[in-house]
Amino acid sequence: MTGVTGALGAVLQVAVIAVGSPYLVGAMRQVRARLEGRAGPDVAQPWRDLRKLLRKESLTPHGTSEVFRLTPAVLVASTVLVAAVAPFLTTASPLDPVADLFAVVALLTLGTVALALAGIDTGTAFGGMGASREMTITALVEPTLLVAIFALSVPVGSTNLGAIVNSTLHDPARVVSPVSLLAAVALAVAIIAETGRLPVDNPSTHLELTMVHEAMVLEYAGPDLALVEWASAMRLTVFLGLLANLFAPWGIATGSGLAGLVLAVIVFAVKVGLLGLLLAVGEVFLAKLRLFRVPELLAGSFLLALLAVAASFFLA
């Protein structure tokens, strides 16, 4: 029975993230608009955008190869895979042993790499520029991510996501320990950098010279663009979901039983929504950092992660 609900939970996770992530982006835009005194589009607007993009024609820019054409699919597939294996709604997913936290990070990096290659593949100056910047940021984010994961896994003795979530459920006091708090801050900064939010990258910029993520996707149109935007919304949801469930896993379904699953969906939506809200509000107060100031920010977060590991050893 657990196996069945576990599998059901895994499917549900993918469905919730696939359907919900554009709404998350819409809600974040709505919050931002409100704070700027605007009315803003409603939360369903990203879905409307995606639907329209699917009805448009695709373009193949001259000189691009399969790399350019396959990248949107790779991006979506890697994100969906992460959505399936990580514990967002249930810890009983049968896929849990397939991949641990390291593998999840690596899978998400794979998507970034595909996008960077697509940016280079266009052969435009902006594509190359975006790819170069994105890879620089990725290379610097990686140490923070992995060391923060290290800090989280020390008390548990495993990097398996299910194990980490379960042990936090059984020992709630750990969440307010310095280890966990330091790791949470470090991870949050790393996630902001990975998902291209302010102050690392401005998701709504129109200035090519300040772009990072946008610069790589400048050549995509129609359905391809729909996939890229959908994937980036899902990546945001996945990252926020990971952050939420690693530090506050309550509400996640642990056993069999459909009621728990339904509750988990609601709690998950609330948690990720809250984090998104926080991010959106924070972004109103921030300006984009100069690209060469970003490493300082990341070095700071890396230091926090390292402190977290040290704390996990010396305070244990």
Added chain:
Amino acid sequence: MTHFGVVAIVIGLMLFIAHASSDTFASLRQAGAELSPAVRSTIFLAVLVGFASKAGAVPLHAWLPRAHPEAPSQVSALMSAAMVNLGVYGIVRVGFDLLGGGPRWWWLLVLVVGAVSAVYGILQAAMTSDLKRLLGYSTTENLGLVLIGVGAAGVFASAGAHVLAGLALTAALLHVINHAAFKTLLFLSAGSVLHATGLRDLDGLGGLRARMPVTTGLFAVGALAASALPLGNAFVSEWLLLQSLVHGLPVSGVATAITMPAAVAVVALTAGLAVATFVKAFGIGFLARPRSSAAERATESPVSMRVGMGLAALACVALAVVPAMVMPGLARAAGAADSMLGEPAVRGAVTLRLAGFAGSLSPLLVTAALLVGVAAVVAGLRLATVRRTRHGRLTHRARPTRRDARLWDCGAGPLTARMEYTATSFAEPLQRVFDDVLEPEQDVDVTHLQESRYLVDSIEYRRRVPDRIERRLYQPLLAFARAWGQAGRQLATGSVHRYLGYGFYAVAGLLVVLAVTR
């Protein structure tokens, strides 16, 4: 340099053999157990210096990035796949087997050497635009990762955590195999590119996808492996390495508590930079449009070359999908190195499970799921497009689903190949981030027109990222050697009388010494 390494190894082993009854492994092993700590450490250090230079570890790596660009690609492949591994073999064999482990600081030293090599190697690789030099530096990086594993294994073994030591050693050995596979592939493909274009410089390559599809595809397999991402084989070994480091924290002692997080950070930084490096190598070298006429005229290389690359690629894929097939062999190897490490550290055929720790990974399932996912997305997209036309929503014009378009050039004239990002410009942000470490040299020459200072005739910009260690360590050494040579020339004038005089003085001096000491 390698001669220097050989000298160090010979000195170390001579010292060792002098204390043993004969030079067989068995008698050495026996003697190793009875040596005094000082002698053991001397032997280990001498052997470490020698084998580290073979393995291309910093600071004895200078031969690697120099030899690779000049050597033919098959030879480069052999050097990277076999010769550097000998260095690792030597360290493991002497350190674990013959000397039977040792104090912790030996292995911490190995670990630090590995960490420095890994970061330094990949940083230089990220900066260079010479394809084979890049691959050479990447060898230093990967051997650095292996040495991290070996060092960690030694640290764990000296603390008595044998399961963990077995895991770390397994990770290191698996990485040796993986590295051999993907580096062979990469060097062979670089050779194929060299054959077709005569170029090693990434700044002049590009656009090979359309001209050499097989080489491009195979290089992509190798680059994916080298950047340690899922679907590549090195991902599995780096995952194991990280696992062993993560579980090593509680092993005892402040030393491990400081080393392990630092080591994880080093592995992570190395992995991140490796991703950037190989995105550069593959993206700039093979995608987009050709940046030189040589690249434009390139044609696919002959079948014999493609077969060679194909075999290496096959090995990479096999190792990536079912790494379990080499696990028994690795366990046996680890057991041969140290009988305490003989327990297989990793179990399971499809899903790898760590023995003694909670941790699992299933490369096969991840690969399959990703491939199925990509296929499903492509098919789903096609479905969505078909429904679109059938419903006839777009009534006012019949339109093909995919249309060729010119690159978006902001409305200005067509983009030329000179406007593309090059390998040098791709690496520029990273170079600026690591400015203090790399100390790049750049100068800008502006030539003005004769008529006015305000009119510029030409601007020349040069940038070089020198190998700093090479410059700081080797150039003084070479200068020193040269100075000695000069001094020696003063002594050796060619006069027979003089030489006879030297002989006389030497004998006389020797006699005096004997007379005094006896």
Added chain:
Amino acid sequence: MGVARGLLRRIRATGRIAEPAPAAAPEGLPEGVGDLAGSVQVRHVDAGSCNGCEIEIGQAFGPVYDAERYGARLVASPRHADALLVTGPVTRNMAEPLRRTYEAVPGPKRVVAVGDCARNCGVFAGAYGVVGAVGDVVPVDVEVPGCPPPPDAIVAALRGLTGR
């Protein structure tokens, strides 16, 4: 922190300044509305305007008129766009770039000519550097008269495209 608190107070004091939306979608919609189904990404092309129209476009997307609430959004690349917002008479140097921009937009696509100059060269008619109105270079779907057109007229035209 002080800056953040000041900004927060400002945000609270200002509240919502977007004007209430006019009740009905304006008449005179071009045929084929509904293709874009409530979402129109807009790329703005200045084909040689005096920048008066640009200021009004900026207003249309500003907080008071807030065109974004009707599903219109400015984007950075014509590849992402559904509609071109073209201002000014088309000058010689901008004729080819305008054509290329139009080419770069994936179909179905719309062109909105904003301002009198874009409709019929306005005050610049007959000037030596002017090729002609926007309609002479690329097919125009919607025209917004005025020199410069008021923001609500631009918003109305965009609403015509999004159908919301």
